[in-house]
Amino acid sequence: MVRIDLISPYHGGSHKAWAEGWQHSSRHNITLHTLPDRFWKWRMHGGAITLARRFLAQKSQPDVILATDMLDLTTFLALSRKQTAHVPTAVYMHENQLTYPLPQDGRTGPMRRQLGERDHHYAFINVASMLAADRVFFNSNYHLESFFAALPKFLKHFPEYNELNAIDILSQKSELLPVGVQFGPLANSSVEPTQNRVPLILWNQRWEYDKNPEAFFAALYTVAEAGHPFELALCGQQYGKRPSVFKEAIEKLDSRIVHVGHADFATYRKLLWQADLTISTAHHEFFGISILEAIHCQTFPLLPNRLSYPELLPREFHDACLYDTQEALIAKLTWALTHRDEVQNMAGALATAVSKFSWQRMSPIYDQVMLNLCQNK
Template sequence: MKILLLSAYDADSHRYWHQNLIEQFPEHDWTLLTLPARYFSWRIRGNSLSWAFGPERSTLEQPYDLLIATSMTDLSALKGMVPNLANTPTMVYFHENQFAYPATEKAHKTVEPQILNIYTAASADRILFNTAYNRDTFLHGASALLKKLPDQVPAELVTRLKNRSEVLPVPLENRLFTSPEQSQLKHTDWQDDDQRALRIVWAARWEYDKGPGHLLAILQQFETQDIDYRLCLLGQKFRHSPNEFNLITEQFKHRLVQFGYAESRDEYLQWLRGADIFLSTAIHEFQGLSVSEAVTCGCLPLLPAREVYPVLFDETYLYSCSDDINQEAKGACEKLTEYSSPLTAPAQPDSSHLSWKNQRENYRQIFTELADQTLKN
């Protein structure tokens, strides 16, 4: 099968997904086109122009049995500008949707990214979402937006989108589910610390939607409760990262064993395998790949009871949330206290259903169904 895969805003999580997808299906003939994850407003609106009238046009004009696109792709425009793609069976994968992002004063107040999501979904034969939370917030958001439009709005559009939709998670690498050698279980910097200290990892993009203010408040609460811990703070830092990270280095230098991006994938996994707890403070999360990876590596998740987390994890692993950031920090601290006692610590959650071993057949079946559609046309 000849498959064209388009990743119009190739962020780390999108790259993780398509690299493993291609690796899992070597029997197919893959063509991958990507665009850098920068200049968001231009990228999501201009990717169809960049591809259709750029050097990749000849690639797009080749015959394909299946077209796979991420939700950032301006699919309706691209199919119009490159007519041979119009009749190619198409699967769109939503890593996120533009209806469920947290509001910020810095964000452009425009519905165009949301409209683009609707157009792209409407141009696909199958619409896949990484979680039910992602699917439901998309459908609810699309319905709410369409109700605000003045006239000539298709009455059954959201129903048609819903009927084409299903949930299929981003699978985790199979190697995460194999036990590493004992010598590799713990990162050397963890081993140098007091063995009684809780080893906590926080790993996310260093941006406002991952809750740096919440993280700072939680660490301050840990100090008031005299909790003994070490913190490994991982993630991608940007030119203008929130100031809370500077405050964390100033106030919690004595707790930090790592501050910044891991030098390699293997080092990142070593940090996870050596940790006790994975802490999230996200105010925007659609699947939480880093959490799932950490759980697979043996960490107990300590997560806010919001976003996708209540869908994925039992309340045992969730701390209470509040509009009062300090009150929320107290909830996280109370949950951490439970984790630190053998009598109240929860069992390790099972993430085996997320392995490629258990998800590959679901992907294969969709490919086959769409390919059969090609033969019928």
Template sequence: MKKILLLSAYKSDSHASWVKWLTQNLSADWRVLELPGRYYRWRIRGNPLSWLDELPALLNDWQPERILATSMVDIATLKGLFPQLAAVPVSYYFHENQFAYPQGEGQHHSVDPQMVQLYGALSADECLFNSQFNRDTFLAGVDALLKKLPDCKPADLRARLQPKCRVLPVPVNPLAVGEKIPGLILWNHRWEYDKKPEDFLTILRGLSSKHVNFKLALLGPRAEKTPPVLQQIRSEFAAAIVADGMVSRAEYEHWLGAAPVVVSTAIHEFQGLSVLEAVSAGAVPVVPDDLCYREQYAAANRYAPGQVEQAAAQIIAALQQYQPVATPAAFMQAGADWKSWLEQA
């Protein structure tokens, strides 16, 4: 049984679900080190320090044959700090890449996160991405960064990196299709700037102005302090809300199975697991013609980014003539692809 050290430096919900799927479905001798999904800048720069005492204790009587590390992990530094890891092959997994991550209001730009991922990719034996969009924006971002650097820089890093890059999505376990609730619109994303919920509010106002009779399931993680846009939706559309907040997994799957339509207004999405899960449960996606969505859904399910009137029209059409779409085959195949990865690792 292959010995695999799995390092995840930022245990968000999606990263934790990925780790759980791998360790439960792939037969290997797993050792897992995870760090909490908070204090992002400290996590991406400080994870070698955070594991400085824990890793030696683990490696004292166990030596991995493969390292699977997320791209938040400063794997280049870890290999330098721990000589017993220096020769261990590394698979570097990109849930996201810092070259294509939108900057929020009040955030300061820093090249450090990009450099961590660049050094990690260079030191890894293979770079795995959860979507083509993720891979392509990473490689384009590396090119753009090199053009900005003043001097003493290597030639064409893309040519060095591209041959070891491949797409390997996070597996999606299809959910049961339930009895659809007429008019139910699902929002199942984080209530943060990169999902642009302000556009969702505008879409709802547009539907209301057209006298569309709809219901709302407002799911997904949210901060302790209620986001203003969520407060506004609650105020304007209280009578339409049938679910609101973090619910149990069983309740979550119920609402996904009951919703005819799932909406995204994201300005950042590298795989879009929440929409993929909803689509597997029979929801029709209404998503931006951008990001990872272009490789997943037909043009009929995509609207021009920011064009809320077009999005509203697509929602109305989906509610009036409900026709579910197939979950993209590549993502349904991902479980088998991960098993093949383990055989080759």
């Protein structure tokens, strides 16, 4: 058994689900060192100091340290070097601060204080942490490739000694390690598998600009004006003030809406099983846990043919589920709303296909990767 200390400074949402899902399913002994998921910039600065202090206070010594991308690993290792100098380390890239999309208006989202400009310091924390680690894991191939495509331009931005050789060094130590998903708690224990009176469309993503809710609601307005009946459930995590696009949509689609707001787990599970369709119009997705949760519960997905989404679905489902333009989304949505039996049958097959992402399947892979890291140090 390997003793793993998992360092998660921004412990919430997908980061928390990933860490706790692996901890519960692993054959190894995993200790979580966490801080709440707020003040993300301060977490990337001060989180390493706080968590290094806590790490040094514990009595046990890990065999492996695995940090998320929100940790300044260089600072953490410097402050704990008496105990960590010979411990193999890895970084898990849920996301990164180099290719995370910026809002168009410069007033929305995490970069608003830079008026829409990217703060290179946080991207450099990612790069330095990756250089300090023995291995780097990306949650999707899209994430890995997009990061390394952007890295040369980022390093060339600096005036001299821009360390372009770091690209090859990082590439050689980086690999794909998809997220595991806890499908077990979503088991259908109380929802009757009956067809809804009209199709239910589910939004279960974050209520933020990078998920592009404008395009989602634009598609719904079009099919509504065409006379196609549907109902709508709007759940998903919200941060602060509700975006105005949701307020407008709730007013326009009021008679069709069956749920609004972040759902507790029991309600969320019920909505997943009741929903016929889930749609993503995202500008940004490095993996897609919420989409996989919906697919597991036999909800048919309509997803953009880009980002990480093509990796989630077997190729035989791409034609039915992936779209390239807004017009194609509307056409596929119209088809799905009017061919409910075909959609239901395909959703059942997809649920089986995505089971490869369950922690039951992924945990042995993670466990072996960590064992290899210990043995090869």
